[in-house]
Amino acid sequence: MNKRTWRKQHKWIGIGMTFFLLMFCVSGILLNHRSLIKDVDVSRKYLPSNYKYEKWSGGLLRGTLALDNKVLLYGNSGIWQTDSTASFFADLNKGLPEGADNRQIRNIIKTDNGEIMTVSPFALYNYGEHETWHKMELPLEDDEKLTDIASHGDTLVVLSRSYAYISVPPYKNFRRVQLGAPKNYKQRVTLFRTIWLLHSGELFGSVGKVAVDFIAVILVLLCITGVVFALRPKQKALLRLSLKLHDKIGRYTIAVTLLIVLTGWCLRPPVMIALVLNKIPAIPGTTLRSNNPWNDKLRMIRYDKDEHDWLVSTSEGFYSLKLNNGAMKKIESAPPVSVMGLNVLQKDANGKWYCGSFSGLFVWDRQKGTAIDYFTHKPAPKKAGAPFGKKAIAGMSQDFVHQSSEASMTYNRSAIIADYYDGTTIIAQPSSMNYLPMSLWNVALEIHSGRFFIGNIATYIFIFVMGILAIWCLWSGYNIRLAKKKGKAIFKPRNRI
Known part of the structure; x- marks a missing residue:
């Protein structure tokens, strides 16, 4: 040339x-x-229209927690209190730090002794005096991000991307646990x-x-x-x-x-x-060279009362955890999960697991070792494939009742699925949430990925x-x-x- x-x-x-x-x-x-x-936040009013929260899109609805006659709804922009028919929404973010990044709520739980706790990537909180969230101390390493929280009996487990933090009542002190290497473990990374x-x-x-x-x-x-x-x-x-x-x-x-x-x-x-x-x-x-086999790999944790173990979602797949010795065993029958991670891990009334990510939503029967696509009812593929499937699942709730039709006064309780782009129309999103701020970090991520300019x-x-x-x-x-x-x-x- x-x-x-x-x-x-x-x-x-x-x-x-x-x-x-x-x-x-x-x-x-x-x-x-x-x-x-x-x-640091950026108002969604100044972002392209596709970043406006509509119909619970964008991860605004990640999950819910039912408490007597109340329902706590949480997601990428904080926590709200409502009822089982979603007839109102009240802000429940008092005590949480300002900044949208601080209010990316991963999970909310109620322990067996009645305490309500939530976790964001940066901190663990307890809901208590003066109806306020109070930060709890964890022995975190520098810049370590939290991913989930779960409890069973008197045991509380907070999961980070690399460790499990375990405590018992009154939940004042946490013990950091490095989970054991699975069978045939080799220190290999993608x-x-x-x-x-x-x-x-x-x-x-x-x-x-x-x-x-x-x-x-x-x-x-x-x-x-x-x-x-x-x-x-x-x-x-x-x-x-x-x-x-x-x-x-x-x-x-x-x-x-x-x-x-x-x-x-x-x-x-x-x-x-x-x-x-x-x-x-x-x-x-x-x-990447670490003595911890789960360095930056842990994503979600739940207790499975049917299998009597802790179910852990990782970037390497699903594992069964025995918390008393930290032993991790690979579960081969698990459904596929997007490389971007799991967003939904809930049990239905029949004891099956809903597993939702940007690769879709799958119903997993651990006991039978089968998984089917929630929408098509076909067997789940063996691998997740592209980062985005036909359905990008961002959240789910089983705690709302809704009318079976506009002409009917019959109310049903069924799963509400929130797609990242299309949200859900089953419950109405308040217009006051349309322009909740986006963190500067997330805006930078959208720009760096190119989605800011031409969408997905x-x-x-x-x-x-x-x-x-x-x-x-x-x-x-x-x-x-x-x-x-x-x-x-x-x-x-x-x-x-």
């Missing part, structure tokens, strides 16, 4: 994607520092997880994240200096400075900028599907295309540099480029 073609491609691809690349860089830096921005942590820098801890932030700043500088040079300002000093910086920065950082773009491109379909399905040994000297189709197309263009833009710039080394100047009179 001749030098003129390389220059044209580099110039116009670069100009065309500068805005998006800047957005990816800024959002990536924010994603790397969730704890620092968890109190390629997807490895590339993900490499892309964010977390693979090498805090130092790695700072290094990736620096690469993001480099890409920002390349974008700005490239646009300035392309616009050809009349100030020759500014023009030459922009060219010099663009050339030197691009020349010395081509390896790391290509690496960060390539790894980000791999984290979306179709490449990510292959990465999810393949495992490699954990790389020595990285955060970005999962399959946008990042794939933008990644290829970004790689080609960097590579074409490098080829221009090679041409310069051979004595072919880059800086030309204005009418030549």
